[in-house]
Amino acid sequence: MSSTDVDPTTTREHGLTSAEVGAIGAQAASAKALSYSPYSKFRVGCALLCEDGKFVLGANIENASYPVGVCAERAALARACLEGQRKFRAIAVSTDISPPASPCGMCRQFIREFCDLSIPIFMWDNDGNYVVMTLDQLLPMSFGPEHLKKPDSLGQK
Template sequence: MSPPPPSFTSISSGDAALVASTCEEHGLTEAEFSELHRRCVAAKSTAYCPYSQFRVGAAVLSADGAYYFSGANVENASYPVGTCAERVALGKAVTEGHRKIRAVAVATDIAPPASPCGMCRQFIREFCDLKAPIIMFDKDDNYKVARLEQLLPLSFGPEALPPPGPRPS
């Protein structure tokens, strides 16, 4: 059975009751939500996007809730060589020893909010539980939230691989 489609009703991040409801539904505190929002929006200013002019900022919250990592998109003249903000933020977390991520937030300069690309969805899958919230903010600070399983149904994850070691003959 496929997970239900994501709820894409835009909600203003300034609406305290709706933010509180979002936090309760996704196991976040309002302080964590606010910090994810602040960090992903701030990360946009560090984007290197001279070709597309499409700034993206991302922030991730580690499973223990004590660490936040942010990143921005980095383009290259050879377009496929660029790196998305989500993968930059996750890469920073992973290289600092945080392999379990509780929440991902993404901010762009467009409306409505943009979701992570397919490659980023699979990358997020490596480090997040399928129930993890992906919070997407638009240029006006409105947001949408989807669980990873809604953005990447029928996904392939690390648990599908055989354990390391010798393979049976």
């Protein structure tokens, strides 16, 4: 699918308007310009559509010590948390390759911390084409916060 040709089934299935799908794709694409990727030259932009309609952006930030870099999805979610956003309607990632790239395994697990398994994740290529999958499809049989015991208020147990 392309941003100019939004599938009506996709919008109904995920509770989004075609304008919202187009907007989140455009936001993710614009976030690529924020990427700091001097080593890989692989730019990734991410946009989160928050429950209140606001967009929060993130981009990948590399480091000479490769494992120290931060992916666009984790950057966007961390920024959203700092801004007090905790509820999201959709996620979009945008890269310069075709077909579109999906979030890495670490990002999928990070998304799982903050999002329902039914959240749609739109993956956009440089030509404006996208694939959409839910988090549950990208991370089957996932492990999430509900699987851990919460410590009591006194820090005991």
